[in-house]
Amino acid sequence: MKVVLENLTKVFPNRTKGGEDVVAVNDFSFEIPDGKLVGLLGPSGCGKSTTLYMICGLQKPSGGKIFFGEDDVTDLPPEHRGVGLVFQNYALYPHMTVKQNILYPLQNLKGEDKLSKEEMLKRTVEVAKLVQIDNLLDRKPSELSGGQQQRVAIARALVKMPRVLLLDEPLSNLDARLRLQTREEIRRIQQETGITTIFVTHDQEEAMSISDMIVVMKLGVVQQIGKPQNVYDDPANLFVAKFLGTPPINVFEGEVRGGMLFIGEDPVMAVRNVPDQKVSVGIRPEGFILDERGPLHCHINGVEVMGRDVSIVATNEASLNPVVRSIISAENKVDTSSGTVRYSIKPHKLFLFHHETEERIPFEV
Amino acid sequence: MVESKKQWKAWLYLAPALVLLAIFTVWPIFNTVRMAFLENYSGLKAAGGETFAFGIGNFKKVLEYKKFVNCLKTTALLCVATVPISTLLALLISVALNSIKPLQRLLQTIFFLPYVTNSIAIGMVFAAMFNIVGSFHGTQNEIIATAGIVNNVIEFFGGTAVNWINSGSSYAANITVMIIYIVWNALPFKILILLGGLQSINKQYYDAAKVDGSTRSRILWRITVPLLSPMLAYVIITGFIGGFKEYTSIVGIFGATMGPPDDGGRLNTMVGFIYDALSTNSQGRASAAALILFGIILVVTLINLAVSKKNTHY
Amino acid sequence: MASNTIATMKEKNMQSVKTASQIGKVMAMILTYAFLIVMAIIVLFPFYWMINSSLKTLDEYRQSVPTFWPKVVMFSNYAEAFSAANLGRLFINTMIVGIISTILSLVITVITAFAFARLEFKGKNILFAGLLATMMIPGELFTITNYSTVTTFGWINTYTVLIVPFLVSVFYIYLLRQNFMQIPNELYLAAKVDGTSDLKYLWKVMIPLSLPTLISITILKMMGAWNSYIWPRLVANDDAHKLITNGLRSAFTETTGDVNYPVQMAAVALVSAPLFLVFVFLRKYIMKGVSRSGIKG
Numbered sequence: 001m002k003v004v005l006e007n008l009t010k011v012f013p014n015r016t017k018g019g020e021d022v023v024a025v026n027d028f029s030f031e032i033p034d035g036k037l038v039g040l041l042g043p044s045g046c047g048k049s050t051t052l053y054m055i056c057g058l059q060k061p062s063g064g065k066i067f068f069g070e071d072d073v074t075d076l077p078p079e080h081r082g083v084g085l086v087f088q089n090y091a092l093y094p095h096m097t098v099k100q101n102i103l104y105p106l107q108n109l110k111g112e113d114k115l116s117k118e119e120m121l122k123r124t125v126e127v128a129k130l131v132q133i134d135n136l137l138d139r140k141p142s143e144l145s146g147g148q149q150q151r152v153a154i155a156r157a158l159v160k161m162p163r164v165l166l167l168d169e170p171l172s173n174l175d176a177r178l179r180l181q182t183r184e185e186i187r188r189i190q191q192e193t194g195i196t197t198i199f200v201t202h203d204q205e206e207a208m209s210i211s212d213m214i215v216v217m218k219l220g221v222v223q224q225i226g227k228p229q230n231v232y233d234d235p236a237n238l239f240v241a242k243f244l245g246t247p248p249i250n251v252f253e254g255e256v257r258g259g260m261l262f263i264g265e266d267p268v269m270a271v272r273n274v275p276d277q278k279v280s281v282g283i284r285p286e287g288f289i290l291d292e293r294g295p296l297h298c299h300i301n302g303v304e305v306m307g308r309d310v311s312i313v314a315t316n317e318a319s320l321n322p323v324v325r326s327i328i329s330a331e332n333k334v335d336t337s338s339g340t341v342r343y344s345i346k347p348h349k350l351f352l353f354h355h356e357t358e359e360r361i362p363f364e365v
Numbered sequence: 366m367v368e369s370k371k372q373w374k375a376w377l378y379l380a381p382a383l384v385l386l387a388i389f390t391v392w393p394i395f396n397t398v399r400m401a402f403l404e405n406y407s408g409l410k411a412a413g414g415e416t417f418a419f420g421i422g423n424f425k426k427v428l429e430y431k432k433f434v435n436c437l438k439t440t441a442l443l444c445v446a447t448v449p450i451s452t453l454l455a456l457l458i459s460v461a462l463n464s465i466k467p468l469q470r471l472l473q474t475i476f477f478l479p480y481v482t483n484s485i486a487i488g489m490v491f492a493a494m495f496n497i498v499g500s501f502h503g504t505q506n507e508i509i510a511t512a513g514i515v516n517n518v519i520e521f522f523g524g525t526a527v528n529w530i531n532s533g534s535s536y537a538a539n540i541t542v543m544i545i546y547i548v549w550n551a552l553p554f555k556i557l558i559l560l561g562g563l564q565s566i567n568k569q570y571y572d573a574a575k576v577d578g579s580t581r582s583r584i585l586w587r588i589t590v591p592l593l594s595p596m597l598a599y600v601i602i603t604g605f606i607g608g609f610k611e612y613t614s615i616v617g618i619f620g621a622t623m624g625p626p627d628d629g630g631r632l633n634t635m636v637g638f639i640y641d642a643l644s645t646n647s648q649g650r651a652s653a654a655a656l657i658l659f660g661i662i663l664v665v666t667l668i669n670l671a672v673s674k675k676n677t678h679y
Numbered sequence: 680m681a682s683n684t685i686a687t688m689k690e691k692n693m694q695s696v697k698t699a700s701q702i703g704k705v706m707a708m709i710l711t712y713a714f715l716i717v718m719a720i721i722v723l724f725p726f727y728w729m730i731n732s733s734l735k736t737l738d739e740y741r742q743s744v745p746t747f748w749p750k751v752v753m754f755s756n757y758a759e760a761f762s763a764a765n766l767g768r769l770f771i772n773t774m775i776v777g778i779i780s781t782i783l784s785l786v787i788t789v790i791t792a793f794a795f796a797r798l799e800f801k802g803k804n805i806l807f808a809g810l811l812a813t814m815m816i817p818g819e820l821f822t823i824t825n826y827s828t829v830t831t832f833g834w835i836n837t838y839t840v841l842i843v844p845f846l847v848s849v850f851y852i853y854l855l856r857q858n859f860m861q862i863p864n865e866l867y868l869a870a871k872v873d874g875t876s877d878l879k880y881l882w883k884v885m886i887p888l889s890l891p892t893l894i895s896i897t898i899l900k901m902m903g904a905w906n907s908y909i910w911p912r913l914v915a916n917d918d919a920h921k922l923i924t925n926g927l928r929s930a931f932t933e934t935t936g937d938v939n940y941p942v943q944m945a946a947v948a949l950v951s952a953p954l955f956l957v958f959v960f961l962r963k964y965i966m967k968g969v970s971r972s973g974i975k976g
Contacts, residue, residue, distance in 0.1 A: 057575075058575065058576070076700075078576045079575065079577070079578030085572075087569050087572070093573075095592065095594070104577060105577035110580075156577075157576075160577075374798065375800035378791065378794040381787050381790070381847075386810070386813075386849075389843075390813050390821060390849075392824065392828070393820065393821040393822075393823070394820070394821075397820050397824055408830075454718075457714070458714075458718055465708075474962065478723070478958065479722060480969065481965065482951060482954060483924055485906075487725060489928075489943060489944075490725045490947055491725060493732060496938070498741055498938070498940075512743065514745055517744075517745050552722070554969065610817060610818075610819070612909065616908065620932055621928065621929075636819055639823070640819075640913070643823055648823055651823045655817070658819065658820075659816060659817055659820055
């Protein structure tokens with residue numbers, strides 16, 4: 001089932017007198033292809049959860065339309081949309097066992113959709129097996145670990161065979177180790193069921209690792225939509241570039257003069273077809289090459305060994321971040337004695353952004 | 366040095382409370398038990414130097430006493446009828462209140478109003494509402510015939526007027542009036558507690574239920590009530606305890622005679638029995654009755670706790 | 680063409696679901712409000728009837744067809760009620776008992792709660808648990824012996840008998856102690872370092888910080904004096920010490936038959952009025968206190 005969002009907008013009226021209305025989601029259009037896993041990504045308050053709740057039907061859009069396939073579901077109450085929702089803190093009913101929790105949505109079906117008791121039980125066991133909790137069916141939620149609760153919540157959302165599965169910050173309540181494991185689990189379940197799945201997260205790594213597509217949002221406005229790798233390699237603006245990637249991108253103040261990009265007084269790289277102007281320069285940590293004759297000079301602070309790679313922590317007066325962090329293969333010998341390190345830059349790991357609008361400036365090498 | 370000084374100071378601070386508690390709380394516990402087990406104990410006779418034998422005669426006498434059995438019956442009847450009715454009504458009102466926005470605060474205030482009333486004073490208002498002035502099935506030359514507003518309403522809807530509390534009224538009619546009054550009186554506290562409980566339930570459970578397509582009544586019985594079960598257990602237990610100590614609301618409506626004019630004492634309760642025994646200087650019997658009351662309350666509370674432990678799911 | 684038809688059919692289907700759910704929502708709202716308003720009317724009706732009746736003439740009250748607002752408004756019923764039930768004296772008696780017992784009770788509650796919350800002494804926990812255990816016992820059990828005790832003390836028909844036996848409330852001590860415990864102990868230690876005396880610390884820090892609880896206790900204690908009936912009737916039934924509830928009931932012993940209800944209702948309204956005033960202005964504190972206590976008055 002593809003999901004189409006057409007100029008979706010949500011405005012929360014400001015209750016206090018004279019206060020301005022809050023635009024949580026502003027003119028969001030997007031077509032989510034059938035059977036894909038899509039991550040809505042952004043910092044808190046960017047409107048990603050509001051978008052999810054509108055798709056689910058728990059919140060009414062102020063404008064725009066939502067289609068599931070060809071059906072306009074904009075004004076439909078959630079129970080008629082055929083959606084499954086997994087809440088951030090799971091919202092498992094504490095007084096019901098795992099089995100009762102999963103059965104509950106089925107017991108609500110009415111009329112022609114009504115199932116026999118055996119059928120309900122069969123479906124429950126099936127979906128419990130799918131998420132691998134079939135040995136926990138008689139426990140109460142309070143007797144489960146966070147990861148197990150998460151699986152129960154997913155099972156409860158899936159048991160109705162929804163057309164669309166929605167997950168609100170599915171991993172945020174789990175510890176780091178479980179998070180890795182669970183995100184693979186979500187990917188597996190999504191691929192096995194083939195249900196169009198939309199999830200919300202503020203963790204870019206989470207979104208990048210499992211999504212077919214990601215949508216980066218900021219203050220209610222969509223910044224960029226695309227495959228994770230494409231968005232990472234080709235960010236539309238400085239916000240997207242900064243939001244994706246760990247360690248985060250290094251940002252410098254720079255200037256283009258006569259087709260040459262300068263960071264401080266260092267002529268870093270030739271950039272053709274860019275008019276002379278002040279720019280913000282983003283360089284991915286993996287975009288630095290240790291080079292004794294490289295153009296970019298940095299003052300070295302230290303080296304962090306991370307096993308396969310090492311991370312060089314340095315400073316540069318033009319840097320907008322407190323430190324300049326580069327990641328290079330551990331095979332390189334780093335000489336810290338001189339106090340200065342010199343880099344040359346991989347051209348496709350360097351992005352130019354407009355000094356004020358922060359929009360991307362294309363250039364040719 | 367500092368330590369011992371502190372000890373001394375603490376006991377100084379505690380002294381007034383402890384002295385008063387010793388006289389008016391701790392001593393009565395022992396003394397009541399003592400009096401209950403002294404045959405036919407009477408304060409007046411004790412003051413005259415009489416001594417009493419140890420025994421369980423007081424308890425026997427109380428239980429054999431027909432009046433006491435009647436009191437027990439009335440008390441239990443009022444409890445069993447009012448607690449479920451008021452709990453259910455309070456639940457429905459709280460759920461309804463919790464689901465609205467406009468007028469919520471106003472209605473909440475109105476529903477709390479009966480709490481801050483004097484149960485004797487408002488009992489008199491209820492008496493006026495149920496009372497028939499003059500003989501209702503009256504003789505022809507009778508002019509005065511106010512059937513009471515409740516009967517007026519009943520007749521307005523095509524029913525027949527009932528003799529609720531006057532001479533010649535039935536026990537069933539009397540009990541009905543008491544049930545209505547006690548429920549009216551019990552609602553505010555229960556609504557306050559249940560509404561507080563409802564407001565503390567995580568809204569996500571309701572969102573989840575909505576996505577799952579629950580109907581309103583299913584949400585109420587399958588989700589709200591179980592999640593509210595600790596508060597429900599609390600209002601039910603306090604309701605039973607209060608119910609077994611029912612006394613002043615009956616005084617409010619029927620006066621200190623505890624019954625309609627032609628049958629005083631008909632609606633007497635356990636507490637009423639204790640005070641009656643006290644006023645005839647039968648402290649032994651009063652003590653025995655008080656201990657029985659304590660025992661009943663204890664047992665009912667324990668049963669309630671056991672049941673609610675089974676049904677309070679988390 | 681064909682897919683178009685399917686689309687419109689689906690559209691129609693969706694439309695009907697939409698309207699059905701919208702109608703259901705509106706109906707549920709209407710029912711909810713209807714239920715609440717009917718219940719609110721039932722709850723309010725006795726108060727309305729009390730005021731309505733209290734302003735009628737006796738003749739109008741006796742009419743077989745009730746009037747819902749008095750034709751002639753008889754404020755004189757109130758004056759009559761005031762003198763008939765000797766309400767002035769009852770008011771004064773009740774206020775004396777209420778105010779003195781509230782003040783003394785607050786003092787005792789505060790210092791006792793302070794000792795339990797802040798001071799260390801041997802047997803503190805056992806003593807406190809013992810106090811809490813007494814809350815389970817119904818009051819009637821104490822009354823029997825207390826009646827003999829106050830008789831022996833010669834307190835019958837005095838203010839003392841109405842005030843002293845109920846000065847200590849284990850529940851209030853418990854409530855205030857919980858409140859005191861939430862105040863960080865560092866504040867107390869800091870005060871000790873500065874050489875502040877216990878009482879000064881209590882007055883300057885703990886009492887201001889737990890003022891809402893103290894206000895709740897004050898209101899409940901005053902309402903308790905106003906509403907108490909059983910004990911006052913037992914031990915202080917003379918005119919000089921009679922409290923208001925007892926006085927009201929004994930002034931109008933006739934409950935059924937041809938009673939002068941307008942005057943009686945006027946008296947009831949006068950007795951209820953102070954409670955309503957307290958309710959209107961201090962509702963927040965009452966509700967807070969009640970939701971934690973579950974006791975009446």
